[in-house]
Amino acid sequence: MANTIRKDRIAQLVSRLTDYDVYGPVEEDGVFLYRRVTGPPPPGFTNSRVPPKSIFFPQTETMMEFEKDGTGHRFVGAREPERAARKILLLGGRPCDVRAATFLDRLFTWDYIDPYYVDKRERATVISFTCTGPMPNEQCFCPSMDGSPSGTEGADMLWTDLGDSYYVEALTPKGEAILSAGGDAFGKAGKKDAGAAKEVKAAADERITRRFDREGVAAALECLFDDPYWDTVSEPCLGCGICTLLCPTCHCFDINDVVRKGEGRRERTWDTCQAAYYSLHASGHNPRPGKKHRQRNRLYHKFLYIDRNLGIVGCVGCGRCIANCPVNIDIIEVAEGTKTCAEARREGAGADAKGAA
Amino acid sequence: MSKGTRKRGKAEGVGPAEAPRPVGGRGGPDGASAKVHAAQEHNVYLPVTATVTKIELEAGGARPIRTFTFEIDAPAEHARFLHRPGQFIIVSQFGTGESVFAISSFPNADGVIQVSAMKVGNVTGKMHELKVGDKVGLRGPYGNDFPVDAWKGKDMVFIGAGIGVSPVRSVYQWVLHPDHRKDYGNVTLIYGARTPADLAYKEEFAAIEARDDVDLWLCIDWAFGPKGPIEGDAQPGWPAINMKAPGETVVPEGKRRFTCFVPQLVEVVKPSPENAIVVTCGPPIAIKFITQALAKLGWTPSQIYTTLENRMKCGIGKCGRCNIGDIYVCKHGPVFTYEEVKRMVNEF
Numbered sequence: 275m276a277n278t279i280r281k282d283r284i285a286q287l288v289s290r291l292t293d294y295d296v297y298g299p300v301e302e303d304g305v306f307l308y309r310r311v312t313g314p315p316p317p318g319f320t321n322s323r324v325p326p327k328s329i330f331f332p333q334t335e336t337m338m339e340f341e342k343d344g345t346g347h348r349f350v351g352a353r354e355p356e357r358a359a360r361k362i363l364l365l366g367g368r369p370c371d372v373r374a375a376t377f378l379d380r381l382f383t384w385d386y387i388d389p390y391y392v393d394k395r396e397r398a399t400v401i402s403f404t405c406t407g408p409m410p411n412e413q414c415f416c417p418s419m420d421g422s423p424s425g426t427e428g429a430d431m432l433w434t435d436l437g438d439s440y441y442v443e444a445l446t447p448k449g450e451a452i453l454s455a456g457g458d459a460f461g462k463a464g465k466k467d468a469g470a471a472k473e474v475k476a477a478a479d480e481r482i483t484r485r486f487d488r489e490g491v492a493a494a495l496e497c498l499f500d501d502p503y504w505d506t507v508s509e510p511c512l513g514c515g516i517c518t519l520l521c522p523t524c525h526c527f528d529i530n531d532v533v534r535k536g537e538g539r540r541e542r543t544w545d546t547c548q549a550a551y552y553s554l555h556a557s558g559h560n561p562r563p564g565k566k567h568r569q570r571n572r573l574y575h576k577f578l579y580i581d582r583n584l585g586i587v588g589c590v591g592c593g594r595c596i597a598n599c600p601v602n603i604d605i606i607e608v609a610e611g612t613k614t615c616a617e618a619r620r621e622g623a624g625a626d627a628k629g630a631a
Numbered sequence: 632m633s634k635g636t637r638k639r640g641k642a643e644g645v646g647p648a649e650a651p652r653p654v655g656g657r658g659g660p661d662g663a664s665a666k667v668h669a670a671q672e673h674n675v676y677l678p679v680t681a682t683v684t685k686i687e688l689e690a691g692g693a694r695p696i697r698t699f700t701f702e703i704d705a706p707a708e709h710a711r712f713l714h715r716p717g718q719f720i721i722v723s724q725f726g727t728g729e730s731v732f733a734i735s736s737f738p739n740a741d742g743v744i745q746v747s748a749m750k751v752g753n754v755t756g757k758m759h760e761l762k763v764g765d766k767v768g769l770r771g772p773y774g775n776d777f778p779v780d781a782w783k784g785k786d787m788v789f790i791g792a793g794i795g796v797s798p799v800r801s802v803y804q805w806v807l808h809p810d811h812r813k814d815y816g817n818v819t820l821i822y823g824a825r826t827p828a829d830l831a832y833k834e835e836f837a838a839i840e841a842r843d844d845v846d847l848w849l850c851i852d853w854a855f856g857p858k859g860p861i862e863g864d865a866q867p868g869w870p871a872i873n874m875k876a877p878g879e880t881v882v883p884e885g886k887r888r889f890t891c892f893v894p895q896l897v898e899v900v901k902p903s904p905e906n907a908i909v910v911t912c913g914p915p916i917a918i919k920f921i922t923q924a925l926a927k928l929g930w931t932p933s934q935i936y937t938t939l940e941n942r943m944k945c946g947i948g949k950c951g952r953c954n955i956g957d958i959y960v961c962k963h964g965p966v967f968t969y970e971e972v973k974r975m976v977n978e979f
């Protein structure tokens with residue numbers, strides 16, 4: 275049994291969620307970013323510039339604070355910072371970003387539990403919003419990655435915009451808890467609402483124009499590791515790393531010690547495989563010395579390695595890496611290009627064999 | 632996603648991926664380290680404080696090597712640091728950062744951990760300023776280990792080059808321990824460094840040399856004159872071998888010290904591959920020629936075990952960076968057979 279909520283009652287709902295820190299998309303300098311909010315998401319919000327993974331996996335996070343000895347000058351130990359206990363509500367995730375968090379779940383619980391990420395994820399309730407208004411846009415290709423603009427994977431609730439109200443589906447006990455906490459802020463959905471929601475979802479599917487035919491990409495990658503293809507596709511790359519930093523499934527991080535005014539702490543920050551220092555040994559040796567090695571690593575990691583290790587493909591089709599690349603490197607073109615390239619290599623090999631015969 | 636439980640192996644939903652793998656190929660005795668970590672109740676990133684109890688200079692020069700002995704302060708934490716030969720540990724210099732080291736000490740539940748570190752970067756630079764009584768942080772042990780149980784009944788050959796002897800040490804200490812020595816056949820130890828002064832663990836090797844159940848062979852590089860290496864013996868008592876055909880070198884009765892490189896010394900020693908295992912570690916160039924020397928003697932890549940290293944931050948398969956293809960050195964390694972290494976993509 276579904277519900278609805280009128281848009282003018284969302285602020286009231288948020289005010290009743292006193293146990294929660296509520297995050298939602300906010301427009302700043304022409305782009306959307308996830309911030310603490312008290313009201314409804316702005317109408318027609320697009321994919322945020324920075325994905326909401328930052329709520330569970332902040333760009334910079336204090337892992338521990340250092341303890342000093344009796345002299346007060348030397349660090350002799352480390353303690354965890356106090357963890358927040360309040361619940362977290364993501365009010366207005368797009369289905370692709372919400373689905374991406376389930377990928378991060380696998381990574382951050384792969385054999386070892388990452389306490390910082392898991393703690394925040396366990397405290398969090400996620401409300402996905404079916405893509406409407408300007409979304410999905412020309413960058414989006416989530417259906418090609420097994421997603422959907424009304425997908426529910428990873429979501430506790432799905433809200434679908436019906437104009438003056440949202441059609442509200444609670445998908446998990448955490449979602450039900452929001453319904454209970456909201457009380458009469460929510461109304462009962464009728465048959466008409468259900469039908470309207472269905473139409474909105476179908477219309478969202480219709481608007482997706484980009485297609486990524488990834489069938490055969492993994493097989494092509496298998497035989498292109500040492501191919502000059504990577505010189506060609508990485509040639510324009512500036513190594514800025516924006517494709518990875520803004521990717522909702524990218525998870526790499528660096529760990530650094532910071533000492534200021536005599537106080538020390540250990541922080542982790544997002545890192546990128548596109549940077550030379552990322553894999554640089556203390557000896558000066560670098561196993562991925564060139565941008566072609568690093569671009570290659572990005573593609574292989576997303577479409578081959580992560581599948582082998584965790585059974586997932588490292589892309590949800592949000593299109594951020596395409597939209598934000600300063601030199602217009604397009605992950606779909608590069609990935610699909612591997613198939614053409616592998617095909618050409620096979621034909622070339624066949625021709626050589628014939629020539630030899 | 633329950634807290635406090637540590638899943639073994641691959642995550643759920645992983646399809647069968649055992650098809651031929653031209654790119655990469657996951658290796659290493661899977662999940663061996665899980666034997667050590669029963670459950671993860673603690674914050675895996677939080678180091679425990681340990682005290683420096685001993686520092687030994689192994690080699691001098693601009694990039695000195697020292698062996699540090701750490702004792703974990705809290706007795707309750709000691710059991711958690713019981714490692715297996717081949718695993719690594721992450722050492723914190725609070726305020727500077729963390730670095731990864733092979734554990735070179737014998738597995739123990741006394742909270743005693745030894746690492747040998749060369750001074751090359753920020754963290755190791757700080758480490759070489761440490762004094763006995765100073766505090767460091769430790770977390771780990773991580774990674775897989777040498778399958779010492781599966782090797783019972785076999786002859787063991789250990790080959791170390793330079794500081795690469797450090798991870799090998801944890802295995803020969805295991806094999807030579809009075810509790811384990813009877814489980815293994817003949818033991819041969821081959822080790823080389825640039826000069827006699829650069830040979831690490833001198834006291835230990837002196838004790839090993841005195842044993843009659845270990846065949847210890849040592850070598851040093853040529854002495855250097857103003858025009859490069861001087862032909863002939865590097866030092867009195869360290870005769871040069873026949874470098875053109877090392878295998879034809881005539882070994883005087885009981886002679887175990889020579890002037891040559893480790894791969895040539897392997898050809899002089901001629902360890903038999905019959906029911907035997909090699910454990911080797913050293914600089915990549917040394918490994919390359921050691922495996923070539925072993926191949927000449929009939930060894931197969933699956934009989935040769937080594938450890939790999941790459942830049943790491945987390946040590947537990949999350950931060951990225953240490954992968955060689957789809958192999959995470961920190962999780963699938965650091966111990967690999969040479970067969971597995973050969974299957975990996977060319978990204979070393």
